[in-house]
Amino acid sequence: MKANNEKKGMELFINIFPFISLIVVFAGFALLSGGRTLDMTNCRKIFEQSFTLLLVAGAAVFLLSQNCLDMSVGAAIGMTGVVAALVSKINIPLAFFAALGVGLLIGLINGVLHGVLGINAMIATLAMSFILRGLLLIVCKSGTVGIAVKMYDLDEVGLKLAVCLAFLVAAWLLFQFHSYGKQCRAVGAGETAAVQSGIRITFIKVISYVLMGAATGIAGFFTVIRTGAAMYNTGNMVEFDILIALILGGMPINGGADSRFRSAVIGVLILGILNNGMVLLGLDTYPQLITKGIIFILVLAMTFTIRNKINRGKKTA
């Protein structure tokens, strides 16, 4: 009885921990900065800086819940951004669809490599990332590709908010309530059991990578609108930001039944507030990196330990 209560307590803690982290980070920086983080303009900046990460982290939930990684997200954002920049000089709506199309294609190839051919997800997507970075160097001629001037008009926070909300709500509904989302979590909990339950794993995996590709397409398009140019290293290291955000948001690193879509939103918000708050406090870049690293390790170590205890309890029971 006591062990059961203890397990329930740990489960409750692991569930509410991301919310507590978000509140602590939000309130902490608000206090330390004398309320400057609460300034409306600053909140808008946090959203704008987190926008692309919100999209790709939202899509990454489907992959990570299956214990799959996509190491090509950053390079895919770079590639879709460059395509959008190039096509924008012909037609701006076409630039969006071109970026989306390229993103979908990259996602499809990743999905086929891992889902159909069975190549380890990390290796397959890492290889894809090298290919994309190489192509970017060729296309950008080691430099930058600018966007059409009219494209700057799309840099509106209202538009971004609408896109972000639509994408996140759709993805949340899909993950939480549709059979596809449940199947993703089932695959993460155990592939063999999922197969025996009649889940078409190949299909689930390919679709998840395609969804990720769509997110990178949209993210690439909005990235170049924000910066005015794409470069061969545009989107650099985004895949690691996604991982950090999801872990901070409470996503189990091995995926499975405990995966929650909210991890993406909460994690990206924590990361955004953390980055912004440290700048507002005047912290130099190097202490910022060290601080982020320490927080990441602490959160990871704590959630790992607690999850292991919970899982051990389940096995014993």
Added chain:
Amino acid sequence: MKRKSMKLLMSLLVTASLLVGLTGCGSKDEGTKAESPSTDTQTEESSQPAESEESETEGEATDKIKLGLTIYSTTDATAGPVVNNMQTACDGMGAELVIATDEQNPEKEITNIENLIANGCQAVFCLPYADDSIPRIAKICEDSEVYFGFYWYDLSNEETHDVCYASKYFLGNIYEDDVWSAYTAMKTLNEAGASHIGMFGLPTGRTTTTKRDNGIAQACEEFGMEILVEDRVNTNTSDDAASSVESMVSAYPELDGIVIAGMTQTCLPGVIQSLQNLGMTEQVKVSCIDFNENQTEYFEKNSVNGVIGGHFTGGAWLAVLAVNKLQGTPLVDEPVSIKDEFIVLQSAEDAKNYDAHLYQELPYTADEYAQMSKKINEGFTYEDLLKVVGSYSIEDVMTRHNVE
């Protein structure tokens, strides 16, 4: 029951976050305006410069003019002196400098600028990653009513030039004669007997790159030199540069010179190490644009034939323009383009003098910078600033600082 309350909590938090964001869009400019006081207000409230220690301690924390700098590093031999000179200028004139680093690409630079503005900076300075980023930078600064300027950047692209000069918040740009610097680097190689050259270059898409490429082309034509191979990719680490040199040498046995037209900090150690390992230090001559930490040693070992750089005061000149503007005593009413001077090192002695008097000791002291603030020195004019900038050299510094 527990699950329900969990969901409720989650929904509340997410809704609250989104509402904060939404409200943020509603008041697009108000917040910024409140954050960034107008020039007139600052004229009233800005602190007295560092000359008077008393005034510094009495309330500078809230009233100091705050300038922001985004730069790729604060420590290496190229970016470090820019930061140090700008910091000294700010100290001298009683301003505060906030620095954002970790630039990797245009989006990181834009984020840095936004964060500096959110931090309350009243003027921000950067080296734009690309001409195409400039309209975005200008818009961010205009929306926030924050002054901006560029160091190490030639605004010769007509479109971006017009965008900047149309903005009332544009202070100006500090640029170098990049055609001349690349030409001089090539000339140094030619004088050392090299004519078949391998080149490490900056990424394309920047005016600086185009100008340096033009300088190299000009030297090739004039001295009958030839660029056999160029690398703009393997420039981010010494290892990459070293591997690239090995490939260059094996593909082009006639290669007898290497010019590094940018990214010297990372490229040069790799190039020199690689040539040393290949036993080709004597055969392949090296010259570069931008200084590095070990240049004295490289000159002593004859590993390098010429280094062009020392253009580290651009940030400080922007600070002088900004502080005077924000104090309400502008040196000039229109945006300006100021040409910064390069220093050419051709011997170990040159390198030692540079290191002692312009690197370990800075070329201008805080007191000298203080004299460039019209609040302290009413008679200081824009023409005086141009004279100071134009006379920048090792000899000038040694004379001003009474070095024998």
